[in-house]
Amino acid sequence: MTDVVTAPRARTASGRTFAAILVALVLTALLLRLSAPERVAWIQTFFVIFGSLLIQALPFVLIGALAAAIIEVFVPIGTLEKLASLPRALQLPAAALAGLAFPICECGSVPVARRLAAKGLKPSAAVTFMLAAPVLNPVVIASTFVAYRGRTALWTMVIGRFTLGLLVAVAVGWVVGDRSKDELLRPRPDEGHAHHVVELAPPEARWRRFFVHMGNDFLYMGRFLVLGATIAAMVQTFLPASVIGGVAGIPVVDLLVMMALAFVLSLCSESDAFIAASFVQFGPAAQLAFLVFGPMVDFKLGALYMGTFRKGFFRMLVIAVAASTLVGTMWVKVIAG
Amino acid sequence: MSDVVVPRPAAPAATHARMRPAPTGWSPSRVGGGLVLGAWATLFWFLLLSGRDNLYLSTRTSWVVPVGAALLSAASLGRLASARVRAPEPLGRREAWILGAMVLPVVLVLALPPATLGSFSAGKRAGFAASGVATPLGDIGTGQLTLIDVAAAQTTKQGETALAKRAGEAVGFVGFVTRYADTPADEFLLSRYIVTCCVADATIAQVRVVNVTPGAFAANQWVEVKGTIYPLGREVIVNASSVASVPRPSRPYLTP
Numbered sequence: 001m002t003d004v005v006t007a008p009r010a011r012t013a014s015g016r017t018f019a020a021i022l023v024a025l026v027l028t029a030l031l032l033r034l035s036a037p038e039r040v041a042w043i044q045t046f047f048v049i050f051g052s053l054l055i056q057a058l059p060f061v062l063i064g065a066l067a068a069a070i071i072e073v074f075v076p077i078g079t080l081e082k083l084a085s086l087p088r089a090l091q092l093p094a095a096a097l098a099g100l101a102f103p104i105c106e107c108g109s110v111p112v113a114r115r116l117a118a119k120g121l122k123p124s125a126a127v128t129f130m131l132a133a134p135v136l137n138p139v140v141i142a143s144t145f146v147a148y149r150g151r152t153a154l155w156t157m158v159i160g161r162f163t164l165g166l167l168v169a170v171a172v173g174w175v176v177g178d179r180s181k182d183e184l185l186r187p188r189p190d191e192g193h194a195h196h197v198v199e200l201a202p203p204e205a206r207w208r209r210f211f212v213h214m215g216n217d218f219l220y221m222g223r224f225l226v227l228g229a230t231i232a233a234m235v236q237t238f239l240p241a242s243v244i245g246g247v248a249g250i251p252v253v254d255l256l257v258m259m260a261l262a263f264v265l266s267l268c269s270e271s272d273a274f275i276a277a278s279f280v281q282f283g284p285a286a287q288l289a290f291l292v293f294g295p296m297v298d299f300k301l302g303a304l305y306m307g308t309f310r311k312g313f314f315r316m317l318v319i320a321v322a323a324s325t326l327v328g329t330m331w332v333k334v335i336a337g
Numbered sequence: 338m339s340d341v342v343v344p345r346p347a348a349p350a351a352t353h354a355r356m357r358p359a360p361t362g363w364s365p366s367r368v369g370g371g372l373v374l375g376a377w378a379t380l381f382w383f384l385l386l387s388g389r390d391n392l393y394l395s396t397r398t399s400w401v402v403p404v405g406a407a408l409l410s411a412a413s414l415g416r417l418a419s420a421r422v423r424a425p426e427p428l429g430r431r432e433a434w435i436l437g438a439m440v441l442p443v444v445l446v447l448a449l450p451p452a453t454l455g456s457f458s459a460g461k462r463a464g465f466a467a468s469g470v471a472t473p474l475g476d477i478g479t480g481q482l483t484l485i486d487v488a489a490a491q492t493t494k495q496g497e498t499a500l501a502k503r504a505g506e507a508v509g510f511v512g513f514v515t516r517y518a519d520t521p522a523d524e525f526l527l528s529r530y531i532v533t534c535c536v537a538d539a540t541i542a543q544v545r546v547v548n549v550t551p552g553a554f555a556a557n558q559w560v561e562v563k564g565t566i567y568p569l570g571r572e573v574i575v576n577a578s579s580v581a582s583v584p585r586p587s588r589p590y591l592t593p
Contacts, residue, residue: 211415
């Protein structure tokens, strides 16, 4: 039996720790000003891409954390469990289509899915929602339409992305099956212990719990986003686009290469269609592989997933998304070329 | 931020069940998290008020900056207002350093001078340069030509045909100078990035500018080129009548 107590003094941050952190940050700022690393072209490029990835993604993570906090604090326990009683054949497509009502990109859907699963929604439905929302939401569909406007493959891309995104999300949800939330979710130090404490005083006010949950989710996801953005920016700084041109037209390999490219570029699902459309040497199926796989698995998301899910489940998720996207796009290749 | 708790062997039952007094104190983990949120809120307000958001985002997504600033401020204030608690959660030393690391990107953006993507990436993104920006052909066939029109025209055969009909017309473009090892001394590539959401999705529009005074313009220098356009298949040439140095535009990236 364990009891939850304050951390031992040796491991607890003291005033000295906070002072050291402050000094480290100030020294970093001074060092940056004095050494002017932006004079080196690749460092400047890295900082610009890194900064832009974070500045664009963090508000979405916060919106996701806000939605997750609303679910945690204001949705009564049991509400989501009622949804779980629906048959799975109905539950998974419904969860995927719920993405239509959630017009934010992939970074925001992760904390929401985590909270939905923690609060009682079937984990398979939560994962389906998480994967589908960034592909099926109206803003993404509209941006795909704009990017391919004037192309013969316009409707193949728009309808193909929606349909394939839906099918892949449902298929992965099916693979998740009846796994419980404990098998899926990585335990977090700030959750799951409070109930052990003997609290005789009344619980905190709802508004306080709301802000604490929102902050906790944001700060927890944010650190993984910073990590993912660092890797993605580094890759973007050095990756020459010409590297992949040689494999266009090689069956299956072109699909795999476009999926790999989507993984390393870590683009927002609301803009990736413009990049996909620029790969004119690749056919619609390969471009769809890029557009379906990227919003579901990339460096940035990989870091978020690692913070959210257990390692085994994360591996399974990546394999399931990759396999179903590959099979789906192979069919598109047969039908649309 | 996670409010770190560390399990240790159980205390005697009597201690466990004893009623706690209800003193209030500042929770280090809530205060620490509130300060990190506040640092990010400060960055977003800074970007908004200084106009530096244009260096990272397109006009389509610039709305995330005021929204982010407001939400981060509210989240920070709300968390700090909730920071006085009966049983303050401690903050582990490792967790405190992780929170400090989360402020590092804020320090980077604030400490470094404003910068944009430049020539270094132009070569890396050259494969993207055929550009997926799809402008209606009508825009290419009539009116003042822009670098977005040029990029769009290079995407399709019809676009190339429409642009070819504009050969010999006067144009004026603003962009930065790009030179490769094999670029002749009296030429350069005029480049401009096209950003849909953020810089990470930048594609590039380029035209080859000829009839330039050798050595007059350095790589990454922003210039305004006026001259006559000659589309030659996938390459577009501008015969310069004047090239003038200009300050970097407040919006250095184009939005399709």
